[in-house]
Amino acid sequence: MSHPSTYNPNSGLEKWLDARLPILRLAHDSFVDFPTPKNLNYWWTFGGILTVCLVIQIITGIVLAMHYTPHTSMAFDSVEHIMRDVNYGWLMRYVHANGGSMFFLAVYIHMFRGLYYGSYKEPREVLWMLGVVIFILMMATAFMGYVLPWGQMSYWAATVITNLFSAIPLIGDDIRTLFWGGFSVDNPTLNRFFSLHYLLPFAIFGVVMLHIWALHVPGNNNPTGVEVKDVKKDTVPFHPYYTVKDGFGIAVFLVLFAAFVFFNPDGLGHPDNYIKANPLSTPASIVPEWYFMPFYAILRAITFDLGPISSKLGGVIAMFSSLLILFVLPWLDRSKVRSMRYRPAARLWFVIFVVACIALGVLGGLPAEGRNVLYAQIATAYYFGFFLIILPLLGIMETPKPLPRSIADAVLNKHKPEAASGGAQPAPAE
Amino acid sequence: MIARTTIFAALASLAGMTAAIASAGSAKEAEHHHWHFAGPFGTFDKDALQRGYQVYETVCASCHGVEQLSFRNLGQKGGPFYLNTCPAGFADNVDCSNPNENPIVKALAAQYRYQVLDGPDDSGDMVERTPLASDRIPGPYPNEVIARLANNNALPPDLSLITKARHHGPDYVYSLLIGYADAPATVEITPGQYYNPYFHGDMTQALKPEFLDAEGHVVDGVVVPVGGVLAMAPPLVDGIVDYADEATPETVEQYAADVVEFLTWASEPKMEARKSMGVMSLIYLVILCIILYWSYRRVWAGLKK
Numbered sequence: 001m002s003h004p005s006t007y008n009p010n011s012g013l014e015k016w017l018d019a020r021l022p023i024l025r026l027a028h029d030s031f032v033d034f035p036t037p038k039n040l041n042y043w044w045t046f047g048g049i050l051t052v053c054l055v056i057q058i059i060t061g062i063v064l065a066m067h068y069t070p071h072t073s074m075a076f077d078s079v080e081h082i083m084r085d086v087n088y089g090w091l092m093r094y095v096h097a098n099g100g101s102m103f104f105l106a107v108y109i110h111m112f113r114g115l116y117y118g119s120y121k122e123p124r125e126v127l128w129m130l131g132v133v134i135f136i137l138m139m140a141t142a143f144m145g146y147v148l149p150w151g152q153m154s155y156w157a158a159t160v161i162t163n164l165f166s167a168i169p170l171i172g173d174d175i176r177t178l179f180w181g182g183f184s185v186d187n188p189t190l191n192r193f194f195s196l197h198y199l200l201p202f203a204i205f206g207v208v209m210l211h212i213w214a215l216h217v218p219g220n221n222n223p224t225g226v227e228v229k230d231v232k233k234d235t236v237p238f239h240p241y242y243t244v245k246d247g248f249g250i251a252v253f254l255v256l257f258a259a260f261v262f263f264n265p266d267g268l269g270h271p272d273n274y275i276k277a278n279p280l281s282t283p284a285s286i287v288p289e290w291y292f293m294p295f296y297a298i299l300r301a302i303t304f305d306l307g308p309i310s311s312k313l314g315g316v317i318a319m320f321s322s323l324l325i326l327f328v329l330p331w332l333d334r335s336k337v338r339s340m341r342y343r344p345a346a347r348l349w350f351v352i353f354v355v356a357c358i359a360l361g362v363l364g365g366l367p368a369e370g371r372n373v374l375y376a377q378i379a380t381a382y383y384f385g386f387f388l389i390i391l392p393l394l395g396i397m398e399t400p401k402p403l404p405r406s407i408a409d410a411v412l413n414k415h416k417p418e419a420a421s422g423g424a425q426p427a428p429a430e
Numbered sequence: 431m432i433a434r435t436t437i438f439a440a441l442a443s444l445a446g447m448t449a450a451i452a453s454a455g456s457a458k459e460a461e462h463h464h465w466h467f468a469g470p471f472g473t474f475d476k477d478a479l480q481r482g483y484q485v486y487e488t489v490c491a492s493c494h495g496v497e498q499l500s501f502r503n504l505g506q507k508g509g510p511f512y513l514n515t516c517p518a519g520f521a522d523n524v525d526c527s528n529p530n531e532n533p534i535v536k537a538l539a540a541q542y543r544y545q546v547l548d549g550p551d552d553s554g555d556m557v558e559r560t561p562l563a564s565d566r567i568p569g570p571y572p573n574e575v576i577a578r579l580a581n582n583n584a585l586p587p588d589l590s591l592i593t594k595a596r597h598h599g600p601d602y603v604y605s606l607l608i609g610y611a612d613a614p615a616t617v618e619i620t621p622g623q624y625y626n627p628y629f630h631g632d633m634t635q636a637l638k639p640e641f642l643d644a645e646g647h648v649v650d651g652v653v654v655p656v657g658g659v660l661a662m663a664p665p666l667v668d669g670i671v672d673y674a675d676e677a678t679p680e681t682v683e684q685y686a687a688d689v690v691e692f693l694t695w696a697s698e699p700k701m702e703a704r705k706s707m708g709v710m711s712l713i714y715l716v717i718l719c720i721i722l723y724w725s726y727r728r729v730w731a732g733l734k735k
Contacts, residue, residue, distance in 0.1 A: 038733060080498045080591070083700070090700045091707070236733065244729050248722040255715045262708020263470050266594060274595035274697075275587075284630070 002217055003231065006033045030216055035235035036242050037222035039411050043113040044220070045249025046106050052250050053103040054208065058201050060096040061145075064089075068148065070194035072187045075150035076276045094265040100142050101268045102257045104291035107135060116350055118338030119221040125330040127214040132326045134207050139292070139323075141200040144193040146289060151273030156286045158185045158193070164299070167313040184279070224410045225338025226403055234407035285367065293364025294357055298322050298383065300368040301376040318380065325387050332387055334395030342401040349390050356382040456656045458609070458627040460601035463687065467600075467694055470709070473702050474695050479510035481673055482692025483538075485685050488671045490589060491543060493581065493662070495569025498590035499696055501539040502563045505532035508702045510692065530563045544568040582622045584661030593690065594697045600690050602628065607686035610664040614655045616641055623659040631658015 007025040009015040018025055067086050069078035082089035111131070114120055120128035147158045162179045166172040181188025219228060219235075228234045236242075260267065268290060272283045288296050302314035309317070325332075340347040356379040363376040404410035466475040483504065486496070504511045507527075511534040516526035526532050539561040546565050549556035561568060569588070571577035578585055593599030605628040613625040617636040633655045634648060641652045648654060666682045673680055695701070 077498070083698070084498065084503070090698075090704060094704075240729050241733075244722065244726045248719065248726045251715060251719045251722050255712065255719065258708065258711045258715055262704055262711060265704070271595050271597055271599065274591045 002219075003029070003033075003035055005029050030212070030238075031243075032237065032239040034216065034238040035219065035228070035231050036238045037220050037228060037234060037407050038236045038241070039222050039224065039407050040220060040242070040245075041223055042245075042249055043109065043117075044222075045246045045253075046110040046113065047215075048246035049106045049250050049253045050103070050110060051208070052253075053099060053106055054201070054204065057096060057099050057103060058205070060092045060099065061198070061201065063092050064096055065198060068194075070148065070191050072150060072190055072277070075148060075190060079149045091261075094261045098257065098260045098265060098268065100145065101260070101289070101291065102253070103138065104142070106253070107138065108291070111135070112354060115353075116340050116347075117221055117223060118225050118333070118335075118340070120330045121333065121338050122330065123218045124214075124221060127211065127218070128330060129327055130207055130211040130214055132323070134204055134211060135326075136323055137200055137204045137207065139295075141197060141204065142289070142291070144197040144200075147190065147193050148197060149273060150190065150277045152275045152277055152281075152283050153270045153273040153286070155185060155277035155279065156283055157288055158189060160286055162189070164312075164316050164319075167310070167316045169313070221338060222407055223339060223341060224404055224407055225342070226405075226407055226410070229406040230408065287365050290361065290365070293362070294360035295319050295322060295364070297360040297364035297376045298380045300364075301373065301380040303368075303373055303377075318384075322380075322383060325384065329387060329391075333391040335391075335398065335400070337400040337403065342403055343394070343398060344401065345398045346391070346394050349386060349394065352382065353386045356386070456632060456654070457630045457658065458605070458656050460598050460605040460628060461608075462601055463604050463690075465600055465694070466691065467701065470705060472705070474508065475691060476510060476512075477675070477678075478688045478691040479695055481671075481675075481678065482688040482690070482695075483510050484673070485666075485671050485689040486589070486692055487543065489665050489685075490689065491570060493570055493577075493586040494589045495571075496567050496590040496696055497569060497588050499567050500563075501535055501542075501561060501565060501567060502529035503699055504538060505529035505535035505563070506699065508695075508699060510695070511535055511538070532563065535563045539563050539565065542568070544570065547572070582661055586662070589693055589696065591697050593694045599697070600694050603693060604686050604690045607666055607689070608682055616652060617655060619659055623661060624663055625655075625657060625659050627655070627657035629658040629660050631660075633657060633659075 005025055005028075007018070007028040009018045009024070014024060017023070064082060067078065067082045067089060069075055079093065082093050084090075086092070114128065114131070143157070143161060147154045162176055162185060165179065166176045168175060177183065179189065179192075180186065181192055270287065287293075299315040299319040302311050302318050304314070305311050306314055335343065335346070337343055340350055359379045360376065360383065363372055363379065366372050368376070404413065466472060466478065503509055506512060506529045509529070511532060513526040513532050513534070516524055517533070520526065520533070524531055529535055542561050544561075545558040546561045546568050547556055548559050551557050571580065574585060593603055596602045606626060609628040610624060610626050613619045616638060617625070617633055618638045619625055619636060636659060637648065637652070637654065641649050643649055666685045668682055669680045671680065671685060678684060698704075
């Protein structure tokens with residue numbers, strides 16, 4: 001949170017620099033002496049984990065780009081060249097490929113954490129919206145990266161996804177032609193995807209900076225959702241308290257990461273991507289990477305025409321809406337209570353929401369036939385219903401549990417539940 | 431709290447889920463074979479790799495290439511013919527651990543069944559020459575058109591990544607090689623096609639006309655056999671490859687197991703390096719976790735009175 005600077009330049013050089021570019025002051029006030037609520041749990045370590053993921057992807061990606069050839073006739077072989085002949089190339093590629101999955105795993109946990117603890121609510125709306133921008137940029141980057149090895153799944157995923165844009169009325173075909181750089185997925189498509197796949201991570205990096213800036217103005221939310229009342233009692237300096245806690249969280253996460261990279265590096269991928277792209281042979285089933293499956297399921301759930309909107313366009317609209325709706329979430333949820341710890345009804349609906357998202361993920365990987373379509377439609381309806389109906393209504397109808405007076409109160413009374421309910425004041429009901 | 435554990439368990443299962451989704455299709459599930467390279471500590475059986483290379487060169491290479499492999503790969507660390515030191519009789523300045531100087535690899539390249547196309551030479555002509563250790567292993571056909579002409583319009587796939595390009599690749603390739611069977615009585619197999627229960631396919635196409643009704647649907651009570659037909663004749667028969675080691679049985683099962691060991695190495699020659707680095711990395715990370723957890727408790731101890 002905004003706080004008076006405590007930076008004290010010690011050496012002459014530091015004083016000299018501080019008078020000209022106070023960058024060390026900024027770093028000190030942001031990452032050393034930044035007052036952080038003392039009750040953050042492990043779900044809050046995913047911000048640091050995501051930063052690590054981004055840095056790992058950029059470093060391994062830059063090395064891979066030194067050895068990769070973005071040409072339809074050479075891309076596949078250049079990836080195998082990396083796997084076989086480049087020193088530790090197999091390590092770079094497996095870290096990068098599994099890093100994508102780890103990045104999405106972490107970002108989904110980070111987002112569900114934000115949803116559960118109401119981290120999108122006033123005064124953190126911009127922080128949340130920047131997060132949604134990062135998420136969308138991540139999806140675009142991951143999709144284009146998956147195309148680069150030019151395997152069967154690369155090629156056919158590119159074909160399916162770029163064809164979606166042709167559903168847009170009037171300009172759809174032109175947009176698709178622009179993506180393709182021609183009249184089918186071909187070398188120009190691969191070239192522009194490579195160019196953008198290299199560019200977008202730096203755009204993500206920029207938005208991450210804004211995300212951290214927007215975090216440091218109001219400061220962290222916390223599991224109680226109660227704002228910091230007294231900096232001395234409620235907060236601790238970011239360093240060493242959270243550097244060490246985040247460090248531990250990151251190390252545990254890296255154990256999972258390493259387990260995939262070294263012992264099941266292709267477990268999250270599809271075998272068909274070890275077959276060279278062949279425009280004349282369609283794979284038995286075209287499935288996206290696991291992290292796109294919930295959105296793929298929403299896309300395929302719209303199997304019916306709605307007036308002038310064809311089922312294809314409807315699916316595209318539903319899929320993009322499922323992302324865009326996150327931008328307006330801060331204004332859909334009207335409850336003044338942030339944390340669902342004190343919103344028993346909302347918590348129940350939230351658990352169902354998580355189940356619906358996972359169900360969509362499973363259904364996205366199954367053939368869209370029979371009962372699967374109906375299940376995907378139900379889960380899609382719940383996804384939108386949660387944001388558009390349940391959260392707005394809960395804000396009016398729900399009676400939250402009493403909130404603790406302060407973060408310090410909540411921490412001190414953690415082991416004395418009686419005292420917590422006795423000493424707390426009821427939250428203002430809407 | 432229920433919500434927390436539910437979310438975590440659910441996300442964990444989502445992460446592991448994709449591996450479980452197998453593509454739809456009718457084929458017998460691959461036999462599970464115990465592989466020397468299986469598991470976190472699994473390594474390649476060097477003898478099996480050498481025999482597998484022999485099976486590949488004698489049998490598979492008649493139709494299939496391994497375009498990602500060079501002869502030198504055979505002599506690199508972890509490869510079938512890697513030599514730590516030279517055999518007796520070599521000069522001191524020869525380093526046989528260098529794949530390009532490995533005498534076995536040089537001999538294998540020089541005696542290979544196909545030539546390498548090189549050039550243009552000084553007069554502008556392309557020339558065929560004997561392969562060197564540094565060359566890619568040449569395949570049987572110069573291009574796809576000739577490959578199809580020679581194989582009844584079927585294209586024999588390159589085998590350098592075959593065990594990674596199929597679900598449960600090693601088990602699948604092994605099962606396919608040993609799994610050829612006589613076609614069930616309900617189906618009619620066209621000449622040049624061979625029935626294999628492990629091959630993904632749709633045997634409805636091959637049902638004899640008397641088992642289909644007027645609209646082409648399967649008659650009630652008729653079971654469509656699992657598996658499919660492929661253009662590859664059963665490639666292995668007992669005794670087709672002559673192993674130098676008399677103790678190793680010269681059976682279809684042994685050949686199949688050996689060639690799958692070789693092809694799995696060909697798919698990922700760096701597997702052993704990956705697993706050994708993985709063990710060290712995990713040990714390092716677990717120690718790091720312990721130290722960081724201990725530091726965390728220690729730093730926070732002053733706060734939690």
